[in-house]
Amino acid sequence: MGLQDTIKNRLSNNELIKNSLMKSNLINNPLINKIEWTPLNIITAIILFVGFILTIARFFGGLGTVTNLDDNNPWGLWIGFDLLCGVALAAGGYVTSSACYIFGLKRYHSAVRPAILTAFLGYALVVFALNYDVGRPWRLPYPIFYSPGTSSLLFEVGLCVFLYLNVLFIEFTPAAFEWLGLKKIRNFVVGLTMLLTIFGVVLSTLHQSSLGALFLIAPSKLHPLWYSGYLPVYFFISSMFAGMSMVIFEGSLAHKYLHHKMDETHLSESDGVVLGFSKAASFVMMGYLGIKLIGLSIDNNWHHLFTSWGLWFLFELIGFVALPAFIYAVAAREKNVKLARVASILGVLGIILNRLNISLVAFNWQLPLDQRYFPSWMEIAISVFVVTVGIVAYRLITAYMPILYEHPNYKHGDDSKNKHGHQED
Amino acid sequence: MEQVFYTLQDFMVHTKGITYLIMGGLLAALPLFWLFLTGRDEKNKTF
Numbered sequence: 366m367g368l369q370d371t372i373k374n375r376l377s378n379n380e381l382i383k384n385s386l387m388k389s390n391l392i393n394n395p396l397i398n399k400i401e402w403t404p405l406n407i408i409t410a411i412i413l414f415v416g417f418i419l420t421i422a423r424f425f426g427g428l429g430t431v432t433n434l435d436d437n438n439p440w441g442l443w444i445g446f447d448l449l450c451g452v453a454l455a456a457g458g459y460v461t462s463s464a465c466y467i468f469g470l471k472r473y474h475s476a477v478r479p480a481i482l483t484a485f486l487g488y489a490l491v492v493f494a495l496n497y498d499v500g501r502p503w504r505l506p507y508p509i510f511y512s513p514g515t516s517s518l519l520f521e522v523g524l525c526v527f528l529y530l531n532v533l534f535i536e537f538t539p540a541a542f543e544w545l546g547l548k549k550i551r552n553f554v555v556g557l558t559m560l561l562t563i564f565g566v567v568l569s570t571l572h573q574s575s576l577g578a579l580f581l582i583a584p585s586k587l588h589p590l591w592y593s594g595y596l597p598v599y600f601f602i603s604s605m606f607a608g609m610s611m612v613i614f615e616g617s618l619a620h621k622y623l624h625h626k627m628d629e630t631h632l633s634e635s636d637g638v639v640l641g642f643s644k645a646a647s648f649v650m651m652g653y654l655g656i657k658l659i660g661l662s663i664d665n666n667w668h669h670l671f672t673s674w675g676l677w678f679l680f681e682l683i684g685f686v687a688l689p690a691f692i693y694a695v696a697a698r699e700k701n702v703k704l705a706r707v708a709s710i711l712g713v714l715g716i717i718l719n720r721l722n723i724s725l726v727a728f729n730w731q732l733p734l735d736q737r738y739f740p741s742w743m744e745i746a747i748s749v750f751v752v753t754v755g756i757v758a759y760r761l762i763t764a765y766m767p768i769l770y771e772h773p774n775y776k777h778g779d780d781s782k783n784k785h786g787h788q789e790d
Numbered sequence: 791m792e793q794v795f796y797t798l799q800d801f802m803v804h805t806k807g808i809t810y811l812i813m814g815g816l817l818a819a820l821p822l823f824w825l826f827l828t829g830r831d832e833k834n835k836t837f
């Protein structure tokens with residue numbers, strides 16, 4: 366590298382540190398400077414306003430006011446989309462942190478904080494959205510502290526989500542402590558990283574699979590092509606590539622819209638994260654395809670493939686698992702980041718389709734059409750509202766806290782414990 | 791067309807037989823897919 370390049374790099378580094386300090390300082394960068402009324406912000410404001418009105422309608426008028434739920438379909442879009450998809454897509458947190466800290470793939474370190482933030486917001490919104498479905502939010506602690514139903518899968522899911530949300534919150538706090546300048550407590554929490562990561566993986570294994578196991582109780586209601594004794598395994602394995610796809614997808618969005626917030630490390634490592642996760646997602650997807658085939662065979666459900674339900678099943682499996690797996694593989698081989706990002710969109714859509722198929726589309730498939738469930742516009746609007754709240758929170762947090770960049774006071778040289786959560790060798 | 795089975799034994803033998811064949815196919819296919827996936831990676835010497 367020539368002298369000129371070195372000087373240029375030093376200057377840009379200084380600029381970056383200055384910018385980072387500006388970003389991390391609340392006083393120099395007040396929370397709400399000025400809201401720019403861009404079309405996107407206007408749409409966001411409308412969604413939030415409508416969501417607020419519908420929230421009042423739901424909590425004062427009851428489920429019947431805003432939903433099409435009935436005795437045949439007590440679980441609707443809020444469970445199928447907000448909860449099942451939300452939990453699956455938030456799996457990027459445990460996948461990324463275990464890759465970095467447990468498997469020692471430190472080259473993915475820059476992806477950990479955005480993934481943990483996405484997972485934390487994902488789980489927080491799952492609990493938030495669950496309140497709409499269950500109602501009476503003040504009784505939310507009851508199943509954990511007052512009357513635990515230890516023989517119920519829902520209890521296990523509830524307990525795991527409750528514990529994992531706390532784990533994710535603690536894993537997220539170092540960013541907040543860096544922002545607030547609380548170095549001692551930040552270093553203490555960073556020291557817990559390995560413990561929290563292991564706890565996160567254990568809890569995720571438990572509840573991701575248990576969400577699938579919830580449907581084991583309804584063999585007569587769920588279509589045989591989707592029903593299987595392996596549902597818990599399907600849910601857990603699919604959560605892995607859902608998480609990886611979400612990390613790539615979220616990373617590409619951040620790259621496009623929050624490029625200015627990223628430091629050099631994040632920018633230089635992002636392609637490696639995309640390609641590494643593509644390779645892993647591709648292989649896991651192929652394994653998933655294999656066990657789906659085994660499930661089909663062990664229950665002898667081949668004849669269902671030649672019905673209209675079979676076509677829909679194959680559409681899900683080929684279009685949203687086999688195809689993205691192949692695209693991911695080509696992307697990883699050719700080192701083509703754009704291709705990997707296309708596959709990540711298919712991967713995310715595929716997991717949404719799978720969870721909606723199991724919870725809504727193929728559920729109660731034998732009922733006549735007029736008794737089938739279709740969400741009301743208000744249910745859809747509340748789901749859109751919940752997702753929008755998540756996006757707004759993500760933007761707000763990344764605007765102020767060191768998520769997409771390293772805080773200059775805690776950069777790698779500061780102390781080896783800071784960066785990786787444990788002593789480097 | 792759906793095959794008719796008269797005993798559970800028939801059903802298990804049939805489905806397990808096909809499942810084992812599929813598993814054998816997967817055991818062969820997945821390493822090949824891994825080779826395709828990593829075919830253009832730089833070879834790191836581990837010795």
